[in-house]
Amino acid sequence: MTTRTLWGGAATALTLALALSGCGGDDKKTSSAPATNEGRGPITFATGKDLTGTIQKLIGKWNTAHPKEQVRLVELPEDGDQTRQQLVQNAQIKSSAYDVIRLDAVWTAEFAARRWVLPLDESKLDPSTFVPAALETGKYRGKLYAAPWLTGTGILYYRKDLLKDAGVNEPPKTWADLTADCDKVKKTSAGKGVDCFAGQYDKYEGLTVNYSEAVQSAGGQVFDASGKPQVTSPQAKAGMQFLVDGFKKGTIPAKGVTLKEEEGRRAFQEGKLVFHRNWAYVYAMAEATDGSSKVNGKFDVAPLPGKDGLGSGTLGGNNLSVSAFSKHQATARAFITYIVSLDVEKEYGTEQSFPLSRSALYDDAAMIKKYPYLPVLKKSLDAAKGRPVAVKYSEVSAAIQDNVTAAITGKKSVDQASADLQTALSGLTD
Structure with missing residues (x-):
C-alpha cells in the first residue's frame, strides 16, 4: 500500500523521510480553485475492491440513517497505477462522477497541489486519536x-x-544478527535448502x-527536512550497500530481483525463506489451516532489523478525500467522518485484516486476540x-528504482548509483 494495492499495504505500499512540500515548480501548473459546493445529497464512494463485503455493509448502515444522502460504492481497479490514472483523468475533466475518493498515501501532494481535492476540517475528525504518522x-x-x-508498514x-x-x-534486531541467524539455520537439517531473506526487489x-x-x-534519509536529497551520505550508502551485499553474498537469493509482495509471500508460505519483509496482510494467509500454507503455527513477526538496532519501515496507507468537483461536498465530508470513526473502523477491522488508522485499535484486547501481530x-x-510529500513523486520513485536496480544487479557501484x-x-526538487 503502494506496490500492489494492499489497503494498508498494501500496497501497498514505501519510506523516504521528509516532506518535499516546499519544493515545486509544479504548483505553477495547478488549476484554478473550483467553486466550493457544500450541498447535500446522494454521493459516490470510489475505493478499491470490497473483498469481504464489509464496506458495503457499513455503507448500508449510513444509507439507513441518511435516506436522502445515499452512498453508492464504486470499485476501482485493483492495480494502483490504473486506479491513479482513472482518478487523474476524472479530475482533469472536472468530472463529478466521484464524491469521496480513496487516495494512496503518496498521492496526497499531487491531488492537493492541483486542487483536485479539498481541505478537511481536522477538528471534526478527532486527529489526536489517529496513528500520528498516518495523519501526516x-x-x-x-x-x-x-x-x-x-495504514501499515x-x-x-x-x-x-x-x-x-x-x-x-x-x-534479529540488526542486519548482522539476521545474517548470523541464517548461518546457524543452514547448519541444521531442517534449514538445508531454505533461503535466508527476501523483501520486494x-x-x-x-x-x-x-x-x-x-x-x-x-x-x-533520502531527503532532509528542507527537501534536499541526501542519498550520498555515509548512512544512505550503507543502506544501499546492505541490499547489494545481500545479493552478492546470497543472503538474498538471486531470484529476489523478481520478487514483489505476492511472490515473496508465496515463497515464505511454502517454507522457502527463514525471514521475509512484507505487510501485515500476509499474517492471516500464512496462518491458514486449509493446506495453502506450510508454515502455519511455525512463524511469528517482529519489527524490521537495522544496521545498529531495530530498523524503520516505510509507511503505507490509503486515505479518503473529498473531490473538488463533487456537487454534494457537505455529505461527502460527513461520510468521511463516519467511515473513519473509531467505532466504524473497529467494525471494519473485525471483518478483514488490513491495519487501520485509529491508534486505540492497536491496544484493543479483542482486536489483538483476533490479530496477534498488532502489538x-x-x-x-x-x-x-512516510514517503515524500511530492507532486513529482512518481518521478522520484522511478529515479530510485533505476539506480537501486543498477546497484543490486552489479551494473553500478554503490558510489556511482548513489551519486547518479x-x-x-536534485533535478526533481529544484
Missing part, C-alpha cells in the same frame, strides 16, 4: 486533505521453528519502499516514516 500522510503544506483510513516474518532448532531464541514501487527502509534503518505492528508504526541518484533527485 494526509497533509499537504500544513493542511489536511485526506483523512487516514488504512513493513514487518519481519520469521520462522520461529527453524530459529529454535538452531539455538536462536529471539528474532523487482523494479517497481516495492523497490523504492525497501531501499528507503534500508536507508532509514542505517540512520540515513508488533504498533511498535513498527511508531518508528515508520543524488543528481536525478
Whole structure:
C-alpha cells in the first residue's frame, strides 16, 4: 500500500523521510480553485475492491440513517497505477462522477497541489486519536486533505521453528544478527535448502519502499527536512550497500530481483525463506489451516532489523478525500467522518485484516486476540516514516528504482548509483 494495492499495504505500499512540500515548480501548473459546493445529497464512494463485503455493509448502515444522502460504492481497479490514472483523468475533466475518493498515501501532494481535492476540517475528525504518522500522510503544506483510513508498514516474518532448532531464541534486531541467524539455520537439517531473506526487489514501487527502509534503518534519509536529497551520505550508502551485499553474498537469493509482495509471500508460505519483509496482510494467509500454507503455527513477526538496532519501515496507507468537483461536498465530508470513526473502523477491522488508522485499535484486547501481530505492528508504526510529500513523486520513485536496480544487479557501484541518484533527485526538487 503502494506496490500492489494492499489497503494498508498494501500496497501497498514505501519510506523516504521528509516532506518535499516546499519544493515545486509544479504548483505553477495547478488549476484554478473550483467553486466550493457544500450541498447535500446522494454521493459516490470510489475505493478499491470490497473483498469481504464489509464496506458495503457499513455503507448500508449510513444509507439507513441518511435516506436522502445515499452512498453508492464504486470499485476501482485493483492495480494502483490504473486506479491513479482513472482518478487523474476524472479530475482533469472536472468530472463529478466521484464524491469521496480513496487516495494512496503518496498521492496526497499531487491531488492537493492541483486542487483536485479539498481541505478537511481536522477538528471534526478527532486527529489526536489517529496513528500520528498516518495523519501526516494526509497533509499537504500544513493542511489536511485526506483523512487516514488504512495504514501499515513493513514487518519481519520469521520462522520461529527453524530459529529454535538452531539455538536462536529471539528474532534479529540488526542486519548482522539476521545474517548470523541464517548461518546457524543452514547448519541444521531442517534449514538445508531454505533461503535466508527476501523483501520486494523487482523494479517497481516495492523497490523504492525497501531501499528507503534500508536507508532509514542505517540512520540515513533520502531527503532532509528542507527537501534536499541526501542519498550520498555515509548512512544512505550503507543502506544501499546492505541490499547489494545481500545479493552478492546470497543472503538474498538471486531470484529476489523478481520478487514483489505476492511472490515473496508465496515463497515464505511454502517454507522457502527463514525471514521475509512484507505487510501485515500476509499474517492471516500464512496462518491458514486449509493446506495453502506450510508454515502455519511455525512463524511469528517482529519489527524490521537495522544496521545498529531495530530498523524503520516505510509507511503505507490509503486515505479518503473529498473531490473538488463533487456537487454534494457537505455529505461527502460527513461520510468521511463516519467511515473513519473509531467505532466504524473497529467494525471494519473485525471483518478483514488490513491495519487501520485509529491508534486505540492497536491496544484493543479483542482486536489483538483476533490479530496477534498488532502489538508488533504498533511498535513498527511508531518508528515508520512516510514517503515524500511530492507532486513529482512518481518521478522520484522511478529515479530510485533505476539506480537501486543498477546497484543490486552489479551494473553500478554503490558510489556511482548513489551519486547518479543524488543528481536525478536534485533535478526533481529544484
